[in-house]
Amino acid sequence: MFTIIKYIKPYKWLVVSIIALTLAGTLFELYVPTLMANIIDIGIVNSDMPYIIQTGAWMLVLSVMAILVTISSNYLSSKVSVGFGRDIRRHLFVNVESFSVETYEKFGPASLITRTTNDIKQVQDVLNMVLGMATRAPLMLIGGTLLAFSRDSKLSLIFIVALPLLVLIIFVIFKKATPLFVMLQKKTDRLNLVIRESLTGTRVIRAFNQVTYEKKRFNVANEDFRETGTKVNQTIALLFPFLQIIMNFTNIAIVWFGAIRISQGTMQVGNMMAFLQYALMIFMAFVMLSFAFIMIPRAQASANRISEVFSVDPTVKDPKKSSENESEKGLIKFENVTYRYAGAEKAAIENISFEVKQGQTTAIIGSTGSGKSTLIKLIPRFYDPEEGKVIVNGIDTREMIQKRLREKIGYVPQKASLFSGTIVENLRVGKEDATTEEIMEALTIAQAIDFVKEKEQGIYSLLNQSGSNLSGGQKQRLSIARALLRKPEIYIFDDSFSALDYKTDAKLRRTLKERLNVTMIIVGQRVSSIMNADQIIVLDEGKMVGKGTHEYLLKTNIVYQEIVSSQHMGGEVS
Known part of the structure; x- marks a missing residue:
């Protein structure tokens, strides 16, 4: 895994820029609910139209800035991940070209093709997601939680019930999905092997009337891949209903207890509206983190397969010092x-x-x-x-x-x-x-x-x-x-x-x-x-x-x- 991390080094300043842009964009997003609360609690309550217009303008400016910053961050993330994938693919190909025939035959062409294409694509996609989601999610989670507590510490006690429950559900799904992702990558390798053998050996297959047998062999590999892929998707799909249920009940609890506190005069309407926005941001942060945690195992399996190729020491090497003393040409x-x-x-x-x-x-x-x-x-x-x-x-x-x-x-x-x-x-x-x-x-x-x-x-x-x-x-x-x-x-x-x-x-x-x-x-x-x-x-x-x-x-x-x-x-x- 660590063998391929060094390929991010040429893009370190772009990564720093992505983190800085993500931080700025998240701060803009986090400040918008506060301005919305001020419009309700100050502008509307006091019928202060200039304040409402001024604060609304700031909300619009911050929203536009957040959009522009997010677009810039996503563009740079794509540039880094695609460049990262290109660099690994190039070095992997060059490394394979330096293999002796014996080493090349050890891996086999089907596996090397899969590692050079599918495995690198998996790592590249996860890197893009990590630079985007996984960088933004912790900032949004921490910032949203702190701002929610600053609005009303007693109402924030709702999160003590909701968040551990959400973490438990994500952990269970993650535990079930991880081995399935590793298995799915192996099934991909097998499917590619069967396809390659069937296509390259098509003349032999037809000459010996083995088309039906090859169809069955492909169907077995294809069905095996489908079943594993279905299990993976079904497992991940469980996350969204549970997440939706927890979010809805959390919102109900916030509105219910928030309304009680408003009637008691201990909380303002604007604060409750901001609190709901921060709760939504916290849950969205968990969604993004869960995606990252679910995808990382598959990328890790791919990264390990790529590292295996890089770690091979060629059996045929150039000497450190070559001899130039040729005696007789053609001997x-x-x-x-x-x-x-x-x-x-x-x-x-x-x-x-x-x-x-x-x-x-x-x-x-x-x-x-x-x-x-x-x-x-x-x-x-x-x-x-x-x-x-x-x-x-x-x-x-x-x-x-x-x-x-x-x-x-x-x-x-x-x-x-x-x-x-x-x-x-x-x-x-x-x-x-x-x-x-x-x-x-x-x-x-x-x-x-x-x-x-x-x-x-x-x-x-x-x-x-x-x-x-x-x-x-x-x-x-x-x-x-x-x-x-x-x-x-x-x-x-x-x-x-x-x-x-x-x-x-x-x-x-x-x-x-x-x-x-x-x-x-x-x-x-x-x-x-x-x-x-x-x-x-x-x-x-x-x-x-x-x-x-x-x-x-x-x-x-x-x-x-x-x-x-x-x-x-x-x-x-x-």
Whole structure:
């Protein structure tokens, strides 16, 4: 909770201004009943018209000033709360962007989206309410009580019965509503998770005829959210009838006993009218405070969820002092590298050692789950090894600034990731200032130029979210073009040719070899995609069981022979 309070600091003078304006506005409001009492007790009783006009004018001036001050206070409160929400949202997003892949997967995208949007909105709304209601209510409560006692101390004894009763009712409702609000936030998280999974997995759901099941799953989450929300609203709604009853009986008691005191000559009519106004202000102050107390638990639950994200210490950090002593560009070395995912009993990769020299093409092959993708993700420091070293250009990757390391790498992931926008905007993710000529060259090398030119607007054609209006092969070729545009020292292709047909695959690999003289690491499932590599690393259950050329491994390595045999009858590669 206290982690996010510091974000109010830039607005401290605005907060001081809000408190000052609220104090002024409350004082104006509190003084109006006194002037009304004076009009009745002095002006009307004495038939003093000038006094009535003068005092009435002051009432009008104070009312207008109170309105203007309240508007100004509400404007500043909104400005502070919205700015506060914006600042937290920005820092939360930046903080999430610095997470390692492992930390990101720990929270999950659905929960992080909820925390960045709904949770921050809850805290922002409560802050706005606190700056407005919760600042004004105590002043009105204290001021109204003191002025009521100053009008008639004996009549004020009515509050000794009414106020404790009101406090008891608010306490009971608060106690019942607090756990419900905490539960409601969890239900919101669950509902968002179900919606996100249903929308992102819509193709799989339809392919397996699970639409009915997903509807039921959504209805369960939605109904669960509705029931909790209904309970919360029903609990809060109880406050108003009880409040109305207490206020009405209090007013009746004030009029009843006030009339007796007036008939006895110990109280004036104006005083009783002012007393009624102050009683109303006291009750309204309690209403505002009760709203604040009811909403704060939900905001506190949201604030704790936000603080959880801020409190995470990134597992992949930039070194305090980075090394600049690069020996050979494009050199990659793995020295006894072991990596284990969080909570896993068995290491994903274990004791891996090999070297990739500048300009060489190294291929990595193995069965599903053998650790191929895990291995190459250690190079750009998506993860850090549990044991051993990953060395790039002669420097341990843990001794390099992440940004500087990744500038040297053109990474094409296994699943092509494209963003909504134009083709050229997606490609310029690789190089912001890329010229049209450079873009066309990258598309040509990636074998994507033909289908891009066929589009009506060419490179300015719009892509849907995740590139859903492209085929798998087209998305992969655009991802490759994006990496080529960067012109890095090292290229990493994580099974990036899997969606291409054999002809396009062969043509792309031939063009890459002819046009690029850089270090390349290729993860492949098809032997035909990696057989011409300078060296092939064979993985099996996280361990390196072979290293060499295609011909060498075909003669000496049993695991590689089995892979070749499973893809090409008789063990021959066409």
